[in-house]
Amino acid sequence: MKYKNTLTVLLFLLAMLPAIAQEKNYYQTDFTKEEFATRRAKIFEAIGNQSIAVIQGSGGIPGVSLFRQSNSFYYLTGLESPHSYLLLNGKNKQATLYLTHRDEGAERSQGKVLSAEDAELVQELTGVDLVKGIEDLARDLSGSGLIRPPAPSLYTEFSPVESGNDSRDELLAKQIMASSDPWDGSASREADFIQKLTSRFPQFEIKNLSPILDGMRLIKSEREIEIIREATQIAGLAIIEAMKATQAGVYEYQLGAVAKYIFSLHGSMGDSYPAIIGGGTNAYMGHYFQKTDKLVDGDLVLMDYAPDYKYYSSDVTRIWPVNGKFTEEQRALYDFIIEYRDALFRYIKPGVTSNEVLDRAATDMKAYMVGKSFVKAAHLKAVEEGIKFRGHFQHPVGMIVHDVGQVHGVKLQPGMVFTIDPMIWIREERLYIRVEDVALVTEDGVENMSAFVPSSIEDIEKTISEKGLIDFLPATKLPLK
DSSP: OHHHHHHHHHHHHHHHHHHHHHTOOOOOOSSOHHHHHHHHHHHHHHHOTTEEEEEEOOOOOTTTSOOOOOHHHHHHHOOOOSSOEEEEETTTTEEEEEEOOOOHHHHHHHOOOOOGGGHHHHHHHHOOSEEEEGGGHHHHHHTTTSSSSSOOEEEEOOSOOOOSSOOHHHHHHHHHHHHHOTTOOOOOHHHHHHHHHHHHOTTSEEEEOHHHHHHHHHSOOHHHHHHHHHHHHHHHHHHHHHHHHOOTTOBHHHHHHHHHHHHHHTTOOEESSOOEEEEGGGGGSTTOOOOOSBOOTTOEEEEEEOEEBTTBOOOEEEEEETTSOOOHHHHHHHHHHHHHHHHHHHTOOTTOBHHHHHHHHHHHHHHHHTTOOOSSHHHHHHHHHHHHOSOSEEEEOSSSSSOSSOOSSSBOOTTOEEEEOOEEEEGGGTEEEEOBEEEEEOSSSEEETTTTSOOSHHHHHHHHTSOOHHHHSOOOOSSOO
């Protein structure tokens, strides 16, 4: 009898397993709900008392790929449920989430997704005021002030929404290509959403929310800085491991494989952008993604790679000799780049502009050049052009590698994160040399977040001489016999 009762309990528990598993919900643990509430409060302040804002989340493709929320929606809620909407009503300062309803079949296959049926739980996790079904959004839009004019202004994003590893500049280029293709010509998801809002609610004056979000995302919070620092450390560890794996005959993609392993080992969602790994003249192409060639003795190899880590990115680049030793020619050019990098960091602090940093660093580099000689006239010409080049002070880094916001033509502020990226081209040899580091503006100066990644000639040569993953686990020769 005792055995029969025990068996009954076990069978009951086994039957309950799908339900138990289904109730295990996933929600991010990297930010507090108070931080999300602070961000939403800034939106309320920016749009005023007579406006509302609607933010559309990503759609996702069920069962095909891991869902990744749009950066804007994640930035304001932390919620990773597809086809979600956020309404911020400036009149009553109320935040409402609109979610799809539970799909039990999909949950049995893929795990629980927070839905409208989890209203109380979602309120507790995100700190929003209300959670409703997606079908209630139209009713609430019409009830936000359309009955008694004037209607409130409605803010939504005009800029392409980032929901993968493409930055806004790349997304805009994609839109241009689609619109100029007579066999495509499809509108962006943002344009389609704006068109639906306009056709269904012509009373609204539609305004662009993107500049407001861009300005907010430009200044990172303490927690954002911690995550970007971790992403930078992962990127640096990956580059270090790639250095150790470098030798003539190794393929470019094998260095990428080593780096991607480091990314996954530290919990990254994937890569923040396709790996740029170019040996020899392949490095001359700024965005060389193919990675199909073998590394050649005597060449340099450039690597620019960073993870997609907790919805944040980094951007670190190093270049090193395939055989582990810089030649005299390579040393002179590389030393120039490192000196320029250090000169740029010397002048970064709150209150200055990118132009002031570039001007002061260029003055230092002109002094550095006094008495310097180069093996070839083309090399001297390249470094002289490099001093004049204004692109060494690059782009913001944050939720995407080419993050939103403006770091040029404005005074630097604490919490800004961007890249310093000195570079030169020797066109006659199709040779490109570049080193990139991540700069954080602090209260009294700057922090080089990627300073630990070997950059001196001595440190690089020492790192290459060490054994790495490929030494202990080389690629198996294919096909298998």
